[in-house]
Amino acid sequence: GNSVTQMEGPVTLSEEAFLTINCTYTATGYPSLFWYVQYPGEGLQLLLKATKADDKGSNKGFEATYRKETTSFHLEKGSVQVSDSAVYFCALSDLYGNKLVFGAGTILRVKS
């Protein structure tokens, strides 16, 4: 079945550091790929998405590129802020029923 693997956390960075959170997937066909963010005590918000190979999703300084050849969708940000501290989930969308299959989540902590 479809699955998503993302790097374990927590990831602890200083403010203005470069962020990479790795995500790889296994799927039949060509799913859409997403990064969702969950701030403490809140629900999930869509951070960015890509619907086909080589698409780059970007939002709030975060970027991720849909790489079909490596089945990856790594999240990057050039300079993190304390306010970026949250749990980040990589997910793919099953083409039938649109169910989201999530990775385990990566906790990001940014220190000032």
Add this chain to the structure above:
Amino acid sequence: DTAVSQTPKYLVTQMGNDKSIKCEQNLGHDTMYWYKQDSKKFLKIMFSYNNKELIINETVPNRFSPKSPDKAHLNLHINSLELGDSAVYFCASSPSPWGREASNEQFFGPGTRLTVL
């Protein structure tokens, strides 16, 4: 205006009780979902409804029964609650259940934290 709302936000109850969680979306979407997030933050889909019709049922115990009175509402009823049901339950909605649409983004509610004692 809240796009996807859930009630209650917190629910504490005893083992063996029956409880319900309600979800409403005002986005005009056709499809709604229930997800469960366990204590390790792992998220897994439970159910999906499209226009009041069940389209996904992911090996969830039959103590869990979703009900969709109309396409703006998807409620979750849980019978005979067990300790392992303690989790955060998220409702979500999307315009379409078919993944190829550009509008397949899902919008999540704030979650309901269920604690079974």
